[in-house]
Amino acid sequence: MDFLKELGILPQNKGVSTGTKWIESNGEVIESFSPVNGQLIAAVSTTDNNAYENLILTSEQAFKEWRNWPAPKRGEIVRQVGDALRKNKASLGKLVSYEMGKSLQEGLGEVQEMIDICDFAVGLSRQLYGLTMHSERPSHRMYEQWHPLGIVGIISAFNFPVAVWSWNAALAWVCGNTTVWKPSEKTPLCGIAIFEIVKEVFALNNVPEGVNCLIQGGRELGEWMSKDEKISLISATGSTRMGKAVSAAVGARLGKSILELGGNNAIIISEHADLDMSLIGAVFGAVGTAGQRCTSTRRLIIHEKVYDQFKEKLLKAYHQIKIGDPLDSDNHMGPLIDKDAANMYVRAIEEGKKQGCNFIVEGGVLSGAGFESGCYVKPCIAEAKNNFAIVQHETFAPILYLMKYSTLDEAIAIQNGVPQGLSSAIMTLNMREAEKFLSQTGSDCGIANVNIGTSGAEIGGAFGGEKETGGGRESGSDAWKAYMRRQTNTINWSDKLPLAQGIKFDF
DSSP: OHHHHHTTOOSEEOOOBSSSOBOOOOOOEEEEEOTTTOOEEEEEEOOOHHHHHHHHHHHHHHHHHHTTSOHHHHHHHHHHHHHHHHHTHHHHHHHHHHHHOOOHHHHHHHHHHHHHHHHHHHHHTTOOOOOEEEOSSTTEEEEEEEEEOSEEEEEOOTTSTTHHHHHHHHHHHHTTOEEEEEOOTTSHHHHHHHHHHHHHHHHHTTOOTTSEEEOOOSHHHHHHHHHOTTEEEEEEESOHHHHHHHHHHHHHTTOEEEEEOOOOEEEEEOTTSOHHHHHHHHHHHHHGGGGOSTTOEEEEEEETTTHHHHHHHHHHHHTTOOBSOTTSTTOSBOOOSSHHHHHHHHHHHHHHHHHTOEEEEOOOBOOSTTOTTSOOBOOEEEEOOTTSHHHHSOOSSSEEEEEEESSHHHHHHHHHOSSEESEEEEEOSOHHHHHHHHSTTSOOSSEEEESSOSSOOOTTSEEOOEETTOSOOEESTTGGGGGEEEEEEEEEOSSSOOOGGGOOOOO
């Protein structure tokens, strides 16, 4: 495949990089198989302990120089990275689609997110503002400033194999930090491709070796990072179970963390909703990326007056969904990431039936021509109750649960009545309903939308959730502050030394 050659993907790839150099590692080999056709794409060397320690040392040394580059100059490097991504958008989008399984349009969209966050970070590099405060003491000035943290560790998930890295890396770099990235062991080649693209930009600009580091491996490597006191901040994306382990390890050393974990997202379909528009949001939210987004729509909470009408529209739409090779633009949905995910999907359906779910669109694993990988599944719909154990659990697959409501208070209680708190939405043309949903008595999620679905956040807003979703924020708004340390400064320009709070200390 031409796009693999264009991105520098070889049959056997070194998986450890300090920025412009690939370094030797004697770790095990990861083989990446495409869920599209089950074929081996390429192999990657994982990171052994010696390579890891050397890489961290290099990143530490790089930080000492990189933090002294003016922030706008660091922003210029990120601008060039964005331009390099633009040039490679088509090839990189195809790789994301082929290695992960999402549709080509979504793969290209993910690369566009990377470009967008680079553009955002360039402007941010001139806006790392502090505040000036009035002192209670005469002839004193108070202000605050922000300094870089050091090494930022990034642990990303397979479902967004490149975009989430860029959210963290672009901001961390303009803030003056270095980064160490562990991509998912299920999508290691996306990490290789990114480093091939970025290393050219860094080499041309003499960026210190170690500003942009790549490591490859599984759970053990994530544990090394979480326990490593040399890493100032860990930004981890994944399951709630994984996040709890990372949080415990980082917290034990009083480190900092950003956690973007599970979602169990719902759309409330009001009796005042535009049902045709609502249908688009609901179907894309449930079926996009084969239900493997943390913001995927898992639950539809539908007003009893429009329940039957909307269900009929939903059934008709589901019967029109085309499943197949994600590189074919005619298909709406590609495969799950691997056979383990398909087996998990099957178990969830079986458990749902035991608990009382009524499946009105049956699921199942697809087989036959074009589905040889065993990773393609049918998107399914079940009528259910919110308190079913399977509904309370996030299943990373295209399973959608329907439930009725009669009052908005009831709908909001159902929406909030799960352990997760990432994304939420209401479809309504009623201003009072919309405002209540967004109020302090409304959605308890980090993201709350009106008349758009739960999926498809823009980089301009801070991304993240509450409760078991983790509580961290990435990407836009003032999320940059998580990558820096705040310092309060007071300057006395008088010839006396008055104390605060009127304290006297004479001798």
